[in-house]
Amino acid sequence: MLTQVTTVRYVTPLREGGSLPGVVEATDADGAHATYVMKFTGAGQGRKTLVAEVICGELARRLGLRMPRLVQILLDPVIGLGEPDQQVQELLKSSGGLNLGMDFLSGALGFDPLACEIDPVEAGRVVWFDALINNVDRSWRNPNLLLWQGELWLIDHGASLIWHHNWRTVETATGRAYDASDHVLAPYGPDVASAAAELAPLVTEELLTGIAAQVPDAWLVDEPGFEGPDDVRRAHVAALLPRAETIHERIALGEPRPKGATK
Template identity: 80%
Template structure:
């Protein structure tokens, strides 16, 4: 289960993207304090963004990809009363209850493909994973990758699984190809076939049931066409399970897949 913590101090906004995440300090049940990047239920993108963050983030971790630890952060709207920025104050006031937190990786750098080449195997695993979840937000313009302690870390999956915005078309969406021609790791010759051979067998009903269980009921209730949060979870499981089996056959990459770009590390 996601660690449950309580926000005690809003530190600073991260003015990237439209959701206005912020760094907060929070305390857990043992009294330990830690810093998190917090994404708010009151942000314009809505709760489905947070559901995607949880399911995809925990799935990445389950597949052995590096992903900062996630937490469920309880926010008292009173915390916003002393915030001088009106925009931030309104966001905090609109986000009472459970929100999403991600471990703040102090000293992490935004990914630069010119400074941090990736070998085809590692690139293939990330591209295959992004194809599985239909992540449309890992381009060279917005990599959503960090380099921390010399390793590549995945972040920000709120723009994934776009089929959950219209469940009636989910089955059709699951069968669609994935265009990775603009993917930030495409120049490194991602070995997607090898990645599929390694990772697809790990995407089991058991794993997907476990990761979808991490999404709080409060973010899944009242979904049109479903009578319970568990019914919504089963829909995520079915769609991802179907997609995992053959998505590697429908990934579009520029040039010759598997070719090693100049300068790629061994």
Template identity: 75%
Template sequence: MLNEVTATRYVTPLREGGSLPGIVEADDLGTYVMKFTGAGQGRKTLVAEVICGELARRLGLRVPELVTIQLDPVIGLGEPDQEVQELLKASGGLNLGMDYLPGSIGFDPLAYEVDPAEAGRVVWFDALINNVDRSWRNPNMLVWHGDLWLIDHGATIIWHHNWPAAESAAAKPYNASDHVLASFGPDVAAAAAELAPRVTEELLTEVAAEIPAEWLVDEPGFESADALRRAHVGVLLARAATIHERITLGAPTEDKPSRAPGWLKERLAPLPRPAGQDETHDKDGDQ
């Protein structure tokens, strides 16, 4: 299970997007970016963060260490921002923390080079989890000590917001045309050959076991937390086998509206389209 710590000090909110995560200090002397059960999509966002973060780590991708954080709402009594106070009051109990990477900076595709192999692994992984939130508008990647780190996976595995239709989600394609790494010639075929065989039922079951049971209770149609964990495993296992065949890399959109679901649009902070980004991409599946 994920390590559990207790928040000792709320430092400051991070106002990117709509979920209002915050930086907190904990009793293990660590500093974390904390995501709250009382924000936005609530615990489902945290479930997605755990599944994707822990799966990425096991596949060799860099993600900040995850912990669960016990929060006593009294910690926010001195917070002057009413919105933050309400969020803390609504989030008592177990929340999620990501290791704070001091000195990291946001990834800029004009300032950093990414080799096709690494780009391919990230694009393949994002296709697997159906990440609609790693575009040139909102990269959700950091550069820390010269390495690329993946963050913010709350807007993934969106089928868990509509379980009756989840079975069909495994067959859905992934349009990577607007992916922030699309211009680096991602070698998706090589990534699939390397990573897909590693996404086994055993591995996914291990990942799903990291989700705290209290974030999985009272889900309509499921009699237990373990049943819901198995549902997550089933969709990802089916998707992993062939998703590389359904990844498309076409010309990126201009300043058109995001293709993210409506409930996500308010938390996607658009960025200007990178000047000089390659307008043409190979549309075959063998990048």
């Protein structure tokens, strides 16, 4: 399971995120202190967003893509009582218990396509990965990429795995092509073929099963149509495994948008 830490202080909201994530300070079982970006179970998108964050984030890390370390964060809702912002206070009060955190990359900069040069091989690996998880939230409008210590880091995968919002359509959803024409890295000539050759063989049933096991039971219980959390985990594995084999054949890059274009 993911390392579990306990929130000791809420620092500040990150208002550029639609779910209002926040920067918090927390300690682990050994008393080590660290800063995290926290995503809340009480946010409007609910626990499915956190499920997608864990599965996609851990998969990215296992495939060698840079992704901040994920942790489980325990939150005592009492922390919210001292917050002057009513919206933040309500979010904290409604998110008691287990939430999700990722390492806060101090000093990281948002990805700027006008100021960055990305190798086609690296661009291809990110585009292939986003196609696999059907990530619709890595566009030029909202890159969800950071530059930290001179390297590209991936963040925010809560809008991925769209099939788990309606499991009855999972076969149709996982069989769809991936339109990457608006992907922020499309203008860099992503080498999707080499990415598929490198990464697809790594996506095994054993790998996916181990990753799905990282999702806490509390975020998978009472899923309609499933007997329990393990059934939901197996459904995620069954959705991703065959998609990894052929998704490179269904990635549509279209006419690349110029770097930094806004319309």
